[in-house]
Amino acid sequence: MFVRRAMAVLLAGTALAGVAGAAQAQTAAAQLTTAGTRIDNTASVTYSVNGTNQSTTSTTASFVVDKKVNFTVVTAQTGPTQVNLGDQNAVTTFRVTNLTNDVQDFLLDPDQQNISLGLFPGSDNFDLTSLRAYVDSNGNGRYDAGVDTQTWIDELAPDASVTVFIVGNVPNQAGAQYAYDSLRVVAAAGGQSGTQGSALIATDLNLNGADGTVDIVFADDDSDGALLGDIARNGQGRAYSGYFVAINNVALSVAKSARVLADGLGSANPKAIPGATVEYCLRVSNATLNASANGVTLNDVVPAHTTYVPGSISIGTPGALGIACVVNGSTEDDDSDDATETDGVTASFDGVAKKVIANVGTVSGGGAVAASFKVTID
């Protein structure tokens, strides 16, 4: 209870900056008379009869202030979210502000758009999977998986705002560029903390005898301009956003070098003679700065007239050129059973094809990974 109250204060504070534009056009919701308030009017009257002063009061006329349901939902980011193929929990951010003269719950419905709305330069050509909507429960403006788990807005005070995330997974779909999404927000009954209210239904205008009850009047507008799908005065709002796969490929390059480690004769400057041990170095670089390459596998056939040195595969950070291939490299076994491998990279040697296979995993944007193995000259 205490935590919730503290959060509401924080939210109210941030709302001032966020809704300043809208608030100037209309009275701030917090200053509106709260729904359910009874307004009584009574006049007191004095008069005199034959010089004697008398007083009386009028009857009292009353009515109950009804609920004027109004809120906005807008995208809280500029342009689409930049994602890479295969990204998990990619986020688009929205902001919901309660302009009702009462505390409200709001239901959240994340939607995929299949028509392009002209928001972004390209057309919608892929869908995210597992689309979900979460409230920014800890109010830090950032999606925290496992922390921001509330799927509806609970007890949003008048004028308070809250950030809502649509979270989805980017498929590994070649050619994917733009995915449009939207957040549909439905006003729901508030008043019970921790309980999801049901969607509000406008009171029938023709019903009689509604003086003493709180009627529900929808006053919501299309909150984000002239876009489709946000009908005014229906207790629902919709805002649009999207995802953009900026990079469909990365500039991956591999450089191979060889170095004679020992010639079996103890020479200080070993030569490539039969019996000498040679280290081959495969250095894979990702020249694309802001996208990493995942699942990178290196295959290298051991040259003719050489023999693979068992257990000599090592994977790690590249060392200085010509001095060390791998710094703090891992030691990999030669079998293709990776069950015992725990360091995230695996390797094997195919004795039939005489092929070294190194699964170096992820090469980060602008980064490099090296793999080395040794052979002896026959």
Add this chain to the structure above:
Amino acid sequence: MIRPLLLLGAALAAPAVIAAPAGPLQVTSKVLVESKQRAADGTTRVALVPAKRAVPGDRVVFVLAYRNTGTQPLSNIVFDNPVPRGVAYRAPLPGSSAPELSVDGRAYGALDQLTVAANGIRRAAAADDVTHVRWRLARPLAPGAQGEFAFQAALK
């Protein structure tokens, strides 16, 4: 045990019209809202309807209807109507005589004669500042005579 509770509930839900004490001067208070109604010919007109539906921003009209039910003329009649909390005075209803206004319940006058103190500075009063409206009948009210006053207000 249940029956009194039910009765209480019904009393709360029903529009509260509390009977004024019996006396020669009967004063009835009514509240109406302005409702825009679209006629078949496409024109819109503003009608006054009972305040069943009132949301912040709506125009409401408070009406005081009075009638001398006694046999003696009544003189020096003063109607003092505090503006209810949650509403802001706007103007007399067209057709009703203008009330005297007050921002403190003591000094009455026209709006441009009133001032309010804000942050230690006195400034001219605005309609939002009005807390009381008052009508005075200049002439005695004859037995059986009646009349009506009304003012417009905005629901905050």
